[in-house]
Amino acid sequence: xxxxxxxxxxxxxxxxxxxxxxxxxxxxxxxxxxxxxxxxxxxxxxxxxxxxxxxxxxxxxxxxxxxxxxxxxxxxxxxxxxxxxxxxxxxxxxxxxxxxxxxxxxxxxxxxxxxxxxxxxxxxxxxxxxxxxxxxxxxxxxxxxxxxxxxxxxxxxxxxxxxxxxxxxxxxxxxxx
Numbered sequence: 675x676x677x678x679x680x681x682x683x684x685x686x687x688x689x690x691x692x693x694x695x696x697x698x699x700x701x702x703x704x705x706x707x708x709x710x711x712x713x714x715x716x717x718x719x720x721x722x723x724x725x726x727x728x729x730x731x732x733x734x735x736x737x738x739x740x741x742x743x744x745x746x747x748x749x750x751x752x753x754x755x756x757x758x759x760x761x762x763x764x765x766x767x768x769x770x771x772x773x774x775x776x777x778x779x780x781x782x783x784x785x786x787x788x789x790x791x792x793x794x795x796x797x798x799x800x801x802x803x804x805x806x807x808x809x810x811x812x813x814x815x816x817x818x819x820x821x822x823x824x825x826x827x828x829x830x831x832x833x834x835x836x837x838x839x840x841x842x843x844x845x846x847x848x849x850x851x
Contacts (some may be wrong), residue, residue, distance in 0.1 A: 792824030
């Protein structure tokens with residue numbers, strides 16, 4: 675099994691915080707190496723990653739959706755991996771599985787969501803290595819709290835977020851063995 679690495683900072687060349695105002699209250703970044711022999715685009719890799727959610731996390735997301743629906747918060751439908759097109763391309767403003775695309779480059783898709791409690795960004799960044807078939811894939815999350823409710827909301831989410839990110843990357847990397 676490939677090892678997931680955790681960082682408390684964004685990758686050096688990431689654009690995730692470009693044009694971001696205010697203090698960042700939480701940051702994490704996880705990465706894993708993949709053999710991207712088909713040279714898949716960052717768009718396809720983003721969709722593949724976020725559709726690699728394990729069954730137990732899908733259940734947690736359904737429970738979350740049920741709990742937040744009375745408050746008018748948006749929920750998402752997670753596509754099955756077999757329905758993804760390799761020619762997929764996300765434009766700014768598109769929804770990339772869960773979140774709205776707010777910025778992009780050839781190597782990174784930056785998505786964001788926010789409400790009265792908090793604002794967060796997440797990105798998938800692909801770092802090409804000197805070995806042409808090997809890529810390092812980073813998933814980074816930044817969070818800004820708008821008030822105490824954001825901190826309270828994120829406190830129980832945080833441990834699940836870390837576990838889900840690690841599991842996502844492991845499941846994702848299995849597609850490249």
